[in-house]
Amino acid sequence: MSRSIDYGNLMHRAMRSLIQEVLEDIAAHGLPGAHHFFITFDTRQDGVEIADWLRERYPTEMTIVIQHWYENLEVTDEGFSITLNFGNQPEPLVVPFDAVRTFVDPSVEFGLRFETNDQDDEDDDPEAGMVEDAAEAETPHKDADVVSLDSFRK
Template sequence: MSDDTKGPDGFDPTPPSSLLPYDTWLEEAHREVMLKALEHISVHGLPGEHHFYMTFLTRFPGVVIPAALKERYPEEMTIVLQHQFQNLTVDRSARSFSVGLSFGGVPSTLHIPFAAITAFADPHIHLVLRFTPHYEEEAPPAEVHNFRPTPHEQKPDHAAKDDTPTPAAEGAEVVSLAAFRKKPAAQHSDDTDDSDR
């Protein structure tokens, strides 16, 4: 008698519901991978062709971004840490990170709680991690302020992009992730605007 109910891996293709919170544990592990990556580049900068796409909810409690960006992106925004970012700080006790970016030539610091992040990707190696926002993890309020980096603080920069290319001199842009969302595993950095590289 053959067992035709098994999948190619020998397991039932429709497993029973788990009584262990594997999904929660996996998401926590993926968030830890993201945090270690951010902490690493805050100290060492971005190696080689690595760069990060980060999507977050702009209305999430504790998110502090310039008013113009919140007006333009009232729900969700994606930034790219690549060429021109400053003062990247990961604060585990506050469960948030901050980074200095320039939008339209205006330097600002963005403050983003970890729980507001919905996606993290490193297109160089086709890594995509997705997260469910946790609204109970509210972060303390922070302020957006201008920064003036000293010459020794120059690091590989960030860019946030949008559908309209922005000259590299303007610094950060905001990115539309329509293509990124359709095929996350196949996304390659060639799909981004090269004008900021």
Template structure:
């Protein structure tokens, strides 16, 4: 008796459809926050490819985060807009007390996370940058540095000549109160 438990190849693009639906959820949340502000304790972590075509950000941030960056939309952000027709979103943030506007193509988003309600979405198609033919691709993208935006956003510096540090989102999750 042989085991023929090979996965069946789908002729329908379910992966793409699923990712498009998840992106729609993230975009609706961002549009709501842009129009109405963030309700209650909601706040968003957005991770995006900084090396994606069309990303506009200050040069010092691009130098610090050449591949991927995570921002937090919580207390001090402004002009959050989703431009679906143009395929990007913009947000004003403060980094080390210096205001900046980021322009992020929607297709550059790799993750969306609302820790208040533990809703997290990953967008695999944006996780690895498109490589030109003949260029080597890494087996897996490495861990990404994280920039937080709170009272005053200040991107966390990477360790010099050392491994990248991974920040666990578990530290930001609400713990159930025990009364």
């Protein structure tokens, strides 16, 4: 029997671990400088907890922005929970790391994308399901580059 190394699975675990570590630091110390995050997640994933009206509005995918106003950020090995402001209405969210599709910090042009086998046609619209508060909507940002392992090879 031939054995092989599952690099894809190892990379996914490492990238999710990186997100966990970043969010744990933010939960403990707050966002430094201009850092902020766009996190896109699959709203259909087991363990995702969002208000019914948000699930109706974003039935497959939702992008949240962690920047100006957030509360109760808690991070576990499985995912994170946070309260965000949706039109002056605070809403708690629970997002397992397995539901995360993209994690972007445009302030430093950093981004991670988790490929899935069942990409929907909705992925053609990069702003589908994006949620921002009024202050963030006015903030221009550059698209972040997705990290390639080739850039770290010597």
